[in-house]
Structures are given as C-alpha cells and as structure tokens.
Amino acid sequence: MYKQKIVESFHEGHCLDAHKVFGAHFDYDNAPGVRFTVYAPHARHVQLLGSFNYWSKPIDLTRLDNGSWTVFVPDVAEWTLYKYRIEQANGEWVEKSDPYAFASELRPKNANLVVNLNNFPWRDAMWVNRRDKGFDKPINIYELHLGSWMKRDAHEWLNYEEIAHKLIPYVKEMGYTHIEIMPITEYPFDGSWGYQAHGYFSLTSRYGTPKQFMTFVDECHINDIGVILDFVPVHFVKDSHGLRQFDGSPLYEYPNSTDANSQWDTLNFDLWKEEVRSFLMSSASFWIEMYHVDGLRIDAVSNIIFWHGNKQNGINDGATAFVRRLNYYLNVRYPGILMMAEDSSDFPKVTHPTTEMGLGFDYKWDLGWMNDTLKYYSLDPVYRQFHHHQLTFSMAYFYSENFILPLSHDEVVHGKGTIINKMWGEYKQKFAQARNLYAYMYAHPGKKLNFMGNELAHFREFDENVETDWFLLGYYSHNTFNRYIRDLSHIYKYHNALSFNDYKHNGFKWIDADNTAQSIYSFYREDPQSVIVCIFNMTPVSYESYRFGVPYEGVYTEILNTEKDIYDGCNMCNYFPLKTEKVDCHRFHQSILVRLAPFAGIYFEYKK
Numbered sequence: 226m227y228k229q230k231i232v233e234s235f236h237e238g239h240c241l242d243a244h245k246v247f248g249a250h251f252d253y254d255n256a257p258g259v260r261f262t263v264y265a266p267h268a269r270h271v272q273l274l275g276s277f278n279y280w281s282k283p284i285d286l287t288r289l290d291n292g293s294w295t296v297f298v299p300d301v302a303e304w305t306l307y308k309y310r311i312e313q314a315n316g317e318w319v320e321k322s323d324p325y326a327f328a329s330e331l332r333p334k335n336a337n338l339v340v341n342l343n344n345f346p347w348r349d350a351m352w353v354n355r356r357d358k359g360f361d362k363p364i365n366i367y368e369l370h371l372g373s374w375m376k377r378d379a380h381e382w383l384n385y386e387e388i389a390h391k392l393i394p395y396v397k398e399m400g401y402t403h404i405e406i407m408p409i410t411e412y413p414f415d416g417s418w419g420y421q422a423h424g425y426f427s428l429t430s431r432y433g434t435p436k437q438f439m440t441f442v443d444e445c446h447i448n449d450i451g452v453i454l455d456f457v458p459v460h461f462v463k464d465s466h467g468l469r470q471f472d473g474s475p476l477y478e479y480p481n482s483t484d485a486n487s488q489w490d491t492l493n494f495d496l497w498k499e500e501v502r503s504f505l506m507s508s509a510s511f512w513i514e515m516y517h518v519d520g521l522r523i524d525a526v527s528n529i530i531f532w533h534g535n536k537q538n539g540i541n542d543g544a545t546a547f548v549r550r551l552n553y554y555l556n557v558r559y560p561g562i563l564m565m566a567e568d569s570s571d572f573p574k575v576t577h578p579t580t581e582m583g584l585g586f587d588y589k590w591d592l593g594w595m596n597d598t599l600k601y602y603s604l605d606p607v608y609r610q611f612h613h614h615q616l617t618f619s620m621a622y623f624y625s626e627n628f629i630l631p632l633s634h635d636e637v638v639h640g641k642g643t644i645i646n647k648m649w650g651e652y653k654q655k656f657a658q659a660r661n662l663y664a665y666m667y668a669h670p671g672k673k674l675n676f677m678g679n680e681l682a683h684f685r686e687f688d689e690n691v692e693t694d695w696f697l698l699g700y701y702s703h704n705t706f707n708r709y710i711r712d713l714s715h716i717y718k719y720h721n722a723l724s725f726n727d728y729k730h731n732g733f734k735w736i737d738a739d740n741t742a743q744s745i746y747s748f749y750r751e752d753p754q755s756v757i758v759c760i761f762n763m764t765p766v767s768y769e770s771y772r773f774g775v776p777y778e779g780v781y782t783e784i785l786n787t788e789k790d791i792y793d794g795c796n797m798c799n800y801f802p803l804k805t806e807k808v809d810c811h812r813f814h815q816s817i818l819v820r821l822a823p824f825a826g827i828y829f830e831y832k833k
Contacts, residue, residue, distance in 0.1 A: 235499075236291065236499060241510035241555075241558060242507060243325070244426050246262060247262050247324070248261075248323060248327065249307065249325075251341055252297060258297055260296070260298075263286070263293065263323060264324075264500065265311060265476070266291075266474075266476075268313060268472040270285065271294040272285055272310040272311075273285075273298065274309070275306055276307070277301050277302075277305050284296055304338055304339065305339045306337070308321065308337060313474075315473050319465065322336070322467060324424075324425065324504070326426060326427045327435060328340045328428060328430060328434070329429075330430060331431065332415075335464075337424075337427070340434075345436060347517065348447060349443050349446035352446035352447070360727065361724065361727065363402060364403060364673065365400065365672070366405050366674040367404050367405070367675060367677065368404075368407070368634060369676070370677070371385075371406055373689050375388070375391055375695070385432050385438045386433065386441060388432065389440065389441040393445060393450060399710065400711055400717070400718055401450070402451060403450065403520075404450060405455065405674065408422060408457055410424055410425050410428075410457070411427040412424070415689055418689055420489075420524060421457075423462050423467030426508055439517075446517065452517075452519050453522055454518050454521055454522070456509060458494060458547075459493060459529060460487045460489060461477065461491060461492055477492070478493060478495055479493055480495070496541070496543055497547075502551075506550065506554060510555060513559050521563075522565040522566075522567060523548070523565065523566055523586070525567065526548070526567055526568035526570075526586075529544045530545055530570055545584065550579075551585075552585030553579045556585065565587065566589045568592070576588060587627060588628070588629045588672060590633075591623075591630055594630055594669075594671075595632065598619075598665075598666075599647050600612075601763075602649065603648065606649065606763060606765060609764070610741045610744055611741075613739075613740075613741040616746060617738045620733070624728065628671040629671055629672045629674055630666055630673055633676050636676070637676060637678065637683070637687045639686075641686070643678070643679070643684055643685070643686055644659060645659050645682040648662070653702075660788075660792060660794070661825070663709075664713065664759070665746075668723065670733050673717070678693050681703055682697070708791065709792040713785065716784060720755065720830065721754065722751055723750050723757055726751070734776070736748055736811050736813075737811050744764050745762050745763065745821070747761070751776075754832065754833055755830055755831060755832050756775075756833070757829070759828055760821065760827045762822070762825045762826075767821060767823050768820070770818045770820070771819050771820075772808065772810050773810065773811065774809070777805075777831055778807075779804075780802045780803065780831070781805070782803075783798060783827060783829055784830045785828040786798045786799070786822070786826075786827050786828075787824070787826040788823070788824070797820055797823075797825070798820065798822070799829075806818070
C-alpha cells in the first residue's frame with residue numbers, strides 16, 4: 226500500500242520518494258535478493274543484464290499497468306553490476322543505465338552498482354535538529370570542486386574520507402560556515418565539472434563510495450560545517466546510455482527538438498511532465514534525506530524561468546510551476562535546509578514564498594552585484610569617479626530578494642581572469658585592491674560565497690585537472706593574503722552586526738554614498754549591541770586626517786585595516802581608539818578623524 230501511494234504520487238507530479246520504488250532495492254520479504262524496477266512506459270521489452278550471471282543471460286522484467294517494469298532476482302550481492310537492455314518503441318535494442326541507481330562505475334564505463342544506503346551510523350543528530358535558514362546569522366560559503374581542491378599526486382584524486390581529513394581543518398581555520406560542492410551526481414565528462422549529469426541518484430564514483438561520502442558529511446556536521454550541493458534540474462547529458470530517448474520516446478526531454486536541445490549541447494528536462502517533476506523532486510529529497518546535506522544550489526534558474534534562459538522567449542510556466550513545487554515540498558519536509566538560486570535574470574519574487582506566487586527559494590545569487598563590483602575594481606582609479614554608483618546601485622534593489630554575494634567558479638574560468646587578476650594596477654596594487662574588495666564584500670549586506678583559490682590570490686584560472694596552487698603559500702604576498710581572508714572571515718563570524726538584519730533596512734545605513742570626487746565610500750552596519758563603521762578608499766591617495774560622521778557619541782576602535790603590515794600593507798593604521806567630536810559631518814552631529822591609507826578598507830567598532 227505504501228509503495229502504491231508513492232507510484233500514484235509519482236504520476237501526479239507530487240512525489241519526493243520515487244527512489245524508494247524505482248531502482249535496485251534489497252528485498253527480504255520472500256528470499257534474500259534485489260528487486261529491480263524501472264519506468265519505461267513506451268518500451269516493448271525490458272531486460273536486466275548483470276555481473277550476477279556474467280552478463281550472459283538477460284532476465285526479462287514484467288510490465289506493470291503504470292508503465293513500470295520490475296523483476297526480483299534472488300541472491301544478488303552488494304556491489305553487483307547491472308544495466309538495462311531495452312527494446313524501444315521503434316524496435317531498436319539499446320543498453321541503458323538505471324536512472325534511479327545509487328552508484329555507478331567510473332567513467333568511461335557506465336554500468337550501475339547495487340548498494341545498500343541504509344544503516345549508516347550517523348552522529349550528526351544535534352546538527353540536523355538545530356540547522357535553520359540563517360537569515361540573521363553569518364553564512365560564509367567555501368565553494369569547491371572535490372577533484373581539484375587537493376590531489377594525492379598530480380593525477381590521482383583523494384577519496385571522500387581523505388578530503389574530509391584535509392578540508393575540514395582548513396575550512397574551520399579559515400572561518401567558513403559552509404562548503405558548497407560542485408555537482409557530484411554521476412556524470413561522464415570531467416570537463417563538464419558535473420553540470421552535465423545522467424545519474425541523479427548516483428553519487429559520482431570518482432572519489433569513492435556512498436558510505437565514504439556519508440562519512441564526509443557526518444564529519445563536516447560534527448565540526449559545525451554545513452554542506453551544500455550544486456543541483457542541476459534544467460538539463461542532462463546526451464550520452465546514449467543515459468536519459469535521452471530512454472524508452473524510445475522523449476521520456477525525460479521535451480518532445481519538440483527546439484525546446485529539448487539546450488545551449489550547452491545537452492537536453493532540457495521537460496519540466497511540464499509530472500513524472501519528470503517527481504523524478505527531480507525525489508532526487509533533490511534523496512540527497513537531503515540519505516546524505517544529510519544542508520541545502521541545494523539550483524543551477525541556471527534563468528533557464529527554468531524563461532525558455533532557453535531568454536526573456537524574449539517568454540516565461541516557461543510549467544518550469545516555474547515545477548520549481549515552486551520543488552521548493553514548497555522540500556521546505557515542508559526539511560524546514561532547516563537552504564535552497565539557493567543561481568539566477569542571472571531580473572525575474573521578481575525569486576526568494577518570496579510560494580504562497581505569494583514567489584519561486585520559494587531562500588536565497589538568490591546577486592550576479593548583478595558581482596558584475597558591477599568586478600567591473601569597478603578593474604577600472605583605473607582616475608576613472609572610478611565616473612562609475613561611482615556601480616558600487617552603490619546594489620543597495621537600490623538589495624531588499625527585493627534575499628541575496629548571496631558570490632565570487633564563484635564562473636568568474637575564474639574561460640579567459641575571464643581570476644579575482645586578483647581582475648584588479649587594476651601592478652602586482653602590489655592588485656593585492657591592495659583585492660583586500661579592499663573582500664572588506665567591502667564582507668561588510669555589504671548579504672551572505673558570502675568564495676570559490677577555492679580566491680583566498681590564495683590565485684593567478685591561474687580554475688582547471689579541473691590541476692589541484693589548487695597551494696605552493697603560493699610559500700610566497701609572502703599570497704601567504705599574507707590568505708591570512709587576511711582568514712582574519713576577515715572570523716571578524717565576520719564574531720561581529721554579529723555584519724550579518725544581523727541582513728535583509729532588513731535597519732541593518733545598513735550609508736554615511737556617505739556620493740563622494741565621487743575622491744571615490745571614498747562609507748556606511749555602517751548595526752545590531753542591538755554594536756555598530757561597525759565601514760570605510761573604503763578606492764584610490765592610491767592617502768589622507769592623514771579625514772572626517773567621517775558617525776551615528777553615536779563615544780569611542781570607535783579599528784578592528785580591521787586592509788593596509789596593516791601583517792597583510793603586506795603600508796601600515797598606515799589607526800592604532801588608538803578614536804573619540805567622537807561634536808562636529809557635524811555627513812548629516813550626523815558626531816564625527817571622527819581617520820587616517821586613511823591608499824586603497825584602504827577599514828572597520829571601526831562602536832559598542833553600545
């Protein structure tokens with residue numbers, strides 16, 4: 226009866242548990258063995274091939290009334306290999322991977338493995354029970370590609386457990402609260418970084434087994450680190466063993482080739498089809514339920530909202546209905562998880578509740594902020610006065626959504642240059658401005674995301690085949706930059722004013738947003754206990770005594786200066802607390818006199 230309800234819900238497009246019926250499951254009701262079930266409504270015949278009989282004698286599956294095929298095979302052991310042989314609607318026989326398999330062979334092989342995901346000894350109940358959306362808390366995400374963050378040698382990957390032993394201490398030391406992992410649903414081509422997948426329930430075998438990844442997540446949670454996965458419900462890879470024309474019909478893709486073929490030479494999921502919706506919602510739920518991940522970052526949301534991601538093509542109503550349904554059901558079942566949209570469009574209400582016809586995401590990447598900010602920092606300071614409001618514009622729209630500020634993998638590939646390389650000037654000036662950039666980023670409202678290598682001031686673009694350039698830590702400028710990012714992250718975590726009321730107007734106030742002549746910006750962040758005054762000098766001009774208005778009378782203590790000598794700066798700092806004077810400035814009746822170094826970013830703390 227339970228499975229029957231799952232099947233009914235699957236066909237209605239409201240299922241989060243399709244993986245509990247479809248796929249390969251150990252079944253002990255009659256005799257030890259495995260039940261194989263696959264959805265292929267237009268197939269003429271479906272057969273099972275496997276290592277359990279040396280691939281020699283295909284086993285016929287029985288067709289059910291709902292378009293599924295099933296067979297029970299006794300005495301099948303764990304790690305047995307299998308795949309399906311399907312006579313498609315056109316009479317052609319093809320071999321296919323199981324769309325609901327939990328594990329697969331390492332590419333270029335494509336058979337699946339029978340695995341048991343139950344009975345893992347999780348130790349993270351305390352973490353799972355207290356996780357929440359974190360709107361008023363610091364969220365500082367370290368994005369990484371597991372295969373190239375660190376390697377065993379030049380060519381060999383670390384496994385999930387080995388990565389955990391090296392990554393977790395580093396993430397804790399650096400002050401990150403979460404890691405975000407580029408897709409690890411099984412995929413055939415390394416160069417797609419996982420964004421062209423075929424196994425939506427299958428953990429990539431590149432880095433080990435499902436139980437090893439469970440250990441990875443468990444260790445992260447025990448060490449107070451959240452785990453977010455990239456999830457790609459827009460398109461899938463065209464490889465013949467995958468979902469394409471699975472039963473001889475466009476079962477997963479759009480029937481119209483114009484709609485089906487994507488800009489990435491992949492196939493778009495038909496998000497109007499109820500069974501496809503259930504497939505993807507079940508996949509999303511599966512990673513949260515079985516692997517305890519804390520959230521999903523949904524890739525290419527603009528391609529869900531608009532046909533082919535182009536606003537001129539109109540809104541894809543079926544796809545937006547799907548994503549609303551996905552977010553609604555996941556938030557009902559897993560109230561504390563984070564759902565994040567990577568969306569480059571100006572579509573409204575992406576992070577508004579589905580009950581208000583929003584898309585229901587918790588957060589949206591602010592790609593407008595990213596583009597404007599990086600363009601500004603690439604300008605010669607002489608010309609920044611003419612582009613001053615590229616840095617102020619974000620606050621004109623910021624409260625329309627719950628934004629994350631990303632400096633992600635997308636910004637350090639395909640000839641775009643790395644973050645440090647985007648900065649204007651010669652070598653030392655690039656480092657000074659990169660420190661300024663991150664001080665501005667961490668002071669700006671919104672949660673933070675930083676891609677691996679950015680914290681080392683990487684000059685080499687991301688390459689999935691090469692590990693992070695850890696040797697840079699042997700160079701003073703890079704080592705001190707890494708220390709700076711670490712200190713900044715801990716300041717962000719420790720000082721609640723920098724994350725409290727991120728999405729409320731009373732958490733942020735401009736001091737001076739309009740000093741175009743000198744390219745100096747100032748604002749403050751506030752919570753009930755303290756105020757953080759943030760000042761940014763965007764030119765190589767220094768000021769021995771520059772007056773800023775402040776909101777309260779009292780003492781302001783410098784807690785961060787990007788030009789401190791320990792960060793390889795010029796050490797023009799404010800070494801002693803600054804007492805306010807009753808001198809009107811910037812519409813305030815109190816002000817302080819500040820030493821302001823070239824390209825300096827400074828935080829002052831006032832304790833109420």
